[in-house]
Amino acid sequence: MRSIADQTDDELGGPGSVLVRQRRDHVELDRLLHELERTTGTAQEEVLGRIDRLVFSHAFAEETVLWPVIRRVLPDGDALTLQVEEEHQEVNELVTALERDGLDSPERSARLRRLVEVLREDVRDEEDVLFPRLQVVLGPEELRALGRRWELMRRISPTRPHPTVSRRPPGNALSGLPLSLVDRTRDLVDAGVRRAPERIAPAGRALSQGLAGVAGLIERIPLFRSGDGPPTSR
Ligand SMILES: [Fe+2]
Numbered sequence: 001m002r003s004i005a006d007q008t009d010d011e012l013g014g015p016g017s018v019l020v021r022q023r024r025d026h027v028e029l030d031r032l033l034h035e036l037e038r039t040t041g042t043a044q045e046e047v048l049g050r051i052d053r054l055v056f057s058h059a060f061a062e063e064t065v066l067w068p069v070i071r072r073v074l075p076d077g078d079a080l081t082l083q084v085e086e087e088h089q090e091v092n093e094l095v096t097a098l099e100r101d102g103l104d105s106p107e108r109s110a111r112l113r114r115l116v117e118v119l120r121e122d123v124r125d126e127e128d129v130l131f132p133r134l135q136v137v138l139g140p141e142e143l144r145a146l147g148r149r150w151e152l153m154r155r156i157s158p159t160r161p162h163p164t165v166s167r168r169p170p171g172n173a174l175s176g177l178p179l180s181l182v183d184r185t186r187d188l189v190d191a192g193v194r195r196a197p198e199r200i201a202p203a204g205r206a207l208s209q210g211l212a213g214v215a216g217l218i219e220r221i222p223l224f225r226s227g228d229g230p231p232t233s234r
Contacts, residue, residue, distance in 0.1 A: 001132040012135070013143035018066065019131050021147050025058050026123045033116050041103060052095060053159045053187065055119065057180075059088045060157035064173045065150045070130065073137045080130055082231060085167040087122040089232040091115065092163040099161075159183040164219040164234050168227035175224035179215060186211045 004012055004019050012019040032054065036047045063085065071077035094115045098108065105111075138146070158179040165175045186208050193204035218224065225233065 001136070003128040004131045004135070005127045013140035013147075016147045017140065017143040018147035018150050019135065019143060021151060022126065022131065025054060026127065029054055029119065029123065033119060036112070036116065045103070048095075048098070049190075051119075052161070055091065056161060056183075057154045057157040057159050059091070060172065060176060061150050061153035063088065063167050064157070064169060064176060065153045066146065068169060069146065070134060074133055080133070082229075084122060084125055084130065085228070085232050087118050087125070089163065089167060089234075090118050091122070092161040093234075094118070095161040096163050156180050159187055160215070162215065162219050164216075165224050166227035167232045171224045171227040175218065175221070178218050182211050182215045182218065186215075 004023055007019075009015055009017075009020050012023070014020065029051070032047060032051050036044060036051065039047055067077075067081040067085070070081050074080065094111050098105075098111050098115070101107065135143070153176075157176055160179075160183045162175070162179055165179070166172050189204055189208045189211065193201050193208065196204055
C-alpha cells in the first residue's frame with residue numbers, strides 16, 4: 001500500500017478528492033510547524049494561533065465526517081480511528097495547557113516539542129495507513145463526494161481546542177456549530193485586539209475571555225460529551 005504522500009493528484013481522485021484536500025492541509029501544517037520552531041515569544045504565539053485555526057477545524061471535520069465512514073467500510077476501522085482520536089485528544093489538551101499557562105510557563109518548551117511531535121505522527125498515521133486503506137474501498141467519485149462533505153463541515157467547525165467534548169458522534173456533531181460560532185467570534189475579537197489602540201484593547205481581551213468562558217460551559221453540556229469511550233473522554 002502506497003502512502004498518499006507519494007501519489008499524484010490524479011491517482012488520489014483529482015483536485016476535489018478528500019485525499020488531495022487532506023494532503024494540501026498537511027503540507028501547510030508542515031510549513032507552519034517549521035515556522036513555530038524558528039520563532040519565540042509573541043511571534044510564536046501568532047504562529048500557534050494560525051496552527052490552531054488550521055488544525056482544529058480540520059480534525060473536527062475528520063471526526064464528524066470521515067472517521068464514521070472509515071468505521072463503516074473497514075473491518076478494523078474502529079481501532080484505526082481510535083488511535084487518531086487519541087492523538088487529536090492529546091493535541092486538544094496540549095494547546096489548552098499552552099494557552100492557560102502563557103509564555104512564561106516552565107513546561108512551555110516541552111509541551112511545544114510534544115505538540116509538534118504528535119501533529120507529525122498524526123499526519124503520518126493518516127497519510128501512510130488510514131487513507132491508503134480508504135483508497136482501496138472507495139472509488140474516485142466517492143472520494144470526491146467525501147471531499148465536498150469534509151470541506152463543508154470544516155468551514156463550520158470549531159477553530160480552538162475543546163478537550164471536553166466527545167471525539168465521536170453524536171456529541172461532537174451536535175456541539176460543532178455552537179462552538180464554531182463562539183470560536184470564530186473570538187478569532188475576530190482577537191484579531192481586532194491586535195490592531196486596536198492600547199486604551200480599548202483591554203475591553204477586547206475581556207470580551208475574548210468571556211467568550212472562552214461561554215465555550216467552556218457549552219463543552220460541559222452532557223449531550224455534547226456523549227459518544228466516545230474512556231481513551232478519549234474527559
Ligand atoms: Fe488530516
